[in-house]
Amino acid sequence: MFNKSHNKLFKIEKDTNFANRILALSLPSALVFIMLVALKLLPASIAIIAYGTIIVFNIIWLFPVTFEMQQVRKYIFRLSKEKNCIHENFNLTENDTKEIVKAVNEMHRFWTEKAEKLEAQTISDTAVLDTLPDPILMIDQNGNILGANNAAHKLLGSNITDRNVEEIFSSNNFINAVSRVLKAESESENLIFYVNHNENKNDLQKIYAHIKKLPWISKGRAVAVISLYDFAKATKIEKMQADFVANASHELRTPLSVISGFIDTLQTTAKDDEKARNMFLKIMAEQAAYMSLLIENLLSLSKIEMMQDMPPEEKIDILTIVEDVCNALMLKAQNKNMTFKLNFKDNLANITADYGQIRQLLQNLCDNAIKYGYQDSIITISAKNVSSIPAAKTYQVALGPAVAVSIHNFGEKIDHEHFNRLTERFYRMQSHKNQNIKGSGLGLAIVKHILIRHQGNLKIKSETTKGTTFTVYLPIEQNKTTN
Numbered sequence: 001m002f003n004k005s006h007n008k009l010f011k012i013e014k015d016t017n018f019a020n021r022i023l024a025l026s027l028p029s030a031l032v033f034i035m036l037v038a039l040k041l042l043p044a045s046i047a048i049i050a051y052g053t054i055i056v057f058n059i060i061w062l063f064p065v066t067f068e069m070q071q072v073r074k075y076i077f078r079l080s081k082e083k084n085c086i087h088e089n090f091n092l093t094e095n096d097t098k099e100i101v102k103a104v105n106e107m108h109r110f111w112t113e114k115a116e117k118l119e120a121q122t123i124s125d126t127a128v129l130d131t132l133p134d135p136i137l138m139i140d141q142n143g144n145i146l147g148a149n150n151a152a153h154k155l156l157g158s159n160i161t162d163r164n165v166e167e168i169f170s171s172n173n174f175i176n177a178v179s180r181v182l183k184a185e186s187e188s189e190n191l192i193f194y195v196n197h198n199e200n201k202n203d204l205q206k207i208y209a210h211i212k213k214l215p216w217i218s219k220g221r222a223v224a225v226i227s228l229y230d231f232a233k234a235t236k237i238e239k240m241q242a243d244f245v246a247n248a249s250h251e252l253r254t255p256l257s258v259i260s261g262f263i264d265t266l267q268t269t270a271k272d273d274e275k276a277r278n279m280f281l282k283i284m285a286e287q288a289a290y291m292s293l294l295i296e297n298l299l300s301l302s303k304i305e306m307m308q309d310m311p312p313e314e315k316i317d318i319l320t321i322v323e324d325v326c327n328a329l330m331l332k333a334q335n336k337n338m339t340f341k342l343n344f345k346d347n348l349a350n351i352t353a354d355y356g357q358i359r360q361l362l363q364n365l366c367d368n369a370i371k372y373g374y375q376d377s378i379i380t381i382s383a384k385n386v387s388s389i390p391a392a393k394t395y396q397v398a399l400g401p402a403v404a405v406s407i408h409n410f411g412e413k414i415d416h417e418h419f420n421r422l423t424e425r426f427y428r429m430q431s432h433k434n435q436n437i438k439g440s441g442l443g444l445a446i447v448k449h450i451l452i453r454h455q456g457n458l459k460i461k462s463e464t465t466k467g468t469t470f471t472v473y474l475p476i477e478q479n480k481t482t483n
């Protein structure tokens with residue numbers, strides 16, 4: 001490719017300038033010869049031969065310079081179009097053209113390096129801005145958005161670049177604050193305002209904004225930066241913390257009152273009754289174990305909720321996790337003379353997920369299958385690839401292929417009306433409470449929150465003779481949704 005273009009570079013082109021230059025250069029000698037012939041000082045034939053000799057001499061003298069200038073012109077032209085065509089071994093003989101090419105090459109190298117550095121800097125700056133969790137916008141003197149990071153696109157939509165802040169934000173307070181900064185009436189502005197995402201007036205999002213004039217006027221036209229902070233996140237975390245405290249104190253009160261009741265009894269009426277003491281201590285130990293299970297589950301639930309907006313990134317193999325879970329629960333299953341049967345399809349895809357959370361999800365479901373399954377029965381865990389995830393009512397599931405993992409046990413039928421309530425915190429079926437089967441009622445709430453984070457779904461099927469199946473759908477890839 002290089003040789004080809006190299007040959008092309010040295011092709012001689014018809015050059016009218018060259019002919020004009022030769023004629024112009026020979027014009028004075030032509031006039032002299034005409035005068036000499038007119039004054040009969042020189043015969044016409046000699047004058048023609050002499051004039052011809054001068055033209056040939058001019059051609060020989062001017063040709064290399066003209067030819068090389070032509071090549072240099074073409075070379076510079078190409079250099080301006082192609083990035084990597086620097087030519088060190090240019091076949092030049094004239095010192096001037098050599099010097100020109102050398103200077104041009106130096107200049108080209110200098111600017112290429114500068115452009116590369118600038119490009120690398122811009123890429124890393126953009127990457128840094130995109131990793132920031134809060135929305136950032138850059139605007140020009142007229143309030144047009146020149147650039148926005150990923151968080152800004154997520155909050156305001158993907159098509160905000162080149163649009164004016166007035167079109168995007170309806171808050172007059174915010175627009176006035178931006179205008180004050182742009183008119184240099186103030187260096188920076190801070191305010192709280194509301195963004196209305198849909199027509200519904202109640203669906204307002206509380207935003208804190210910081211608008212700051214840039215200390216320089218860049219050639220990129222950006223004159224101010226707007227950084228936004230979404231209060232919904234903070235409010236959500238505050239609500240979670242409040243819920244956590246309320247739930248925890250409410251649920252811990254019962255076992256705690258049982259324990260303190262028994263302590264009272266042991267200190268008074270049952271003080272010297274060894275049989276009663278042993279029985280009460282056993283109940284107290286059970287209640288203490290229940291309290292620690294409750295605390296563990298509540299902490300785990302709030303941790304999962306905190307991570308809800310962070311898409312998982314690990315590549316995991318479901319079979320390894322299921323085998324791990326079965327081993328962990330083996331003893332518990334054996335106590336009820338139950339066995340695990342695995343039914344995995346060979347080509348099962350690996351999924352993008354959080355290893356620890358998927359393990360917890362499968363462990364909770366298998367634990368329920370043991371707890372609520374019949375003695376001496378088989379628990380079957382199957383997994384297969386599916387083309388899509390059934391839609392969920394309250395949150396968005398990922399699009400595209402998924403893995404479906406089903407945990408089936410034979411046991412008492414769950415009536416359909418319970419299905420939606422099973423994933424509520426602390427919801428337990430009355431029949432199980434009556435049978436005194438221990439549980440916190442948080443296992444399926446944890447399953448649900450893990451599935452929300454993974455954009456997956458849960459489906460329940462239960463029939464009197466066929467048993468109960470909990471199927472979880474987990475996407476193979478996490479969709480990068482914008483809302």
Ligand SMILES: Nc1ncnc2c1ncn2[C@@H]1O[C@H](COP(=O)(O)OP(=O)(O)O)[C@@H](O)[C@H]1O
Pocket residue numbers: 364368369371372373409411412413414422427428429430432438439440441442443444445468
């Ligand atoms: N495999 C199952 N068969 C029958 N009922 C179940 C099954 N899994 C869960 N449940 C019902 O759902 C309720 C909630 O389950 P979960 O959130 O795991 O709480 P826990 O197991 O601590 O009670 C259980 O109390 C039980 O009534």
Ligand SMILES: [Mg+2]
Pocket residue numbers: 364367368439441442443444
């Ligand atoms: Mg459970």
